[in-house]
Amino acid sequence: MKLGREIAALVTGGASGLGEASARRLAGAGVRVAILDMNEAAGARLAQEIGGLFAPCDVTDEASVDGALEAARRAHGQERILVNCAGIAIGKKTARRDRDSGAIEAHDLASFRRVIEVNLVGTFHMTAKCAAGMMAAEPIGPDGERGVIVSTASVAAVEGQIGQVAYAASKGGVAAMTLPVARDLAREGIRTACILPGLFDTPMFKGLPDEAREALAASVPYPSRLGAPSEYAALVQHICENVMLNGVQIRLDGALRLAPR
Secondary structure, three states, rough: OOOOOOOEEEOOOOOOOOHHHHHHHHHHHHEEEEEEEEEHHHHHHHHHHHHOOEEOOOOOOHHHHHHHHHHHHEEEEEEOOOEEOOOOOOOOOOOEEEOOOOOOOEEEHHHHHHHHHHHHHHHHHHHHHHHHHHHOOOOOOOOOEOOOEEEOOOOOHHHHHEEHHHHHHHHHHHHHHHHHHHHHHHHHHHEEEEEEOOEOOHHHOOOOOOHHHHHHHHOOOOOOOOHHHHHHHHHHHHHOOOOOOOOEEEEOOOOOOOOOO
């Protein structure tokens, strides 16, 4: 897909982290970008900075998604790019024993469901809604492409660590649905790809002590540092531009393989 002002994009979770970097990168390539996020202050500020649009959106709520899509399409027309970056993480074991009291506690169902709802169901929800919109649009380019969907999984999808059962399950689902979605939409000229980031310098790591950040960086074989969100965004742009990338899971991790903890 050739990027430019005739192309509109949506970025969920676009107010910070990997989503923010993706929004900036696509806007820098001339794309009209709509930022969908629940953080209204940060989202509106970024939209103003990059000349885009902010629409408040809870990816788990159908009315919220429909309202955000309506606002984005009214301003920019039918999106040809969707970048799914909205997500949450928790740290809980499947079951745990309290070191002091010896009491045993099972992982609560509510928090597990919430992670699945946001990360997996939310990604599917946006993918299905945007795919339907793309299908109604006219094909563009020599290959008759209608759109591209980039989703965010994690290396935890295949190497989930202790305490990551909910997160790993959600991201494993995102990765697993990539190929079936690509096959579902292939005849309509709509591509999909999934990025599995390793350790990236996102707000999730901002609150860690310097020693912890340094230890995490040292665990990456090469380059031995946290990934920059701009490097994730560069891959998003390449996926959008390279029409042969379809139905793929791409690790972006500096050869990192996660240890149990």
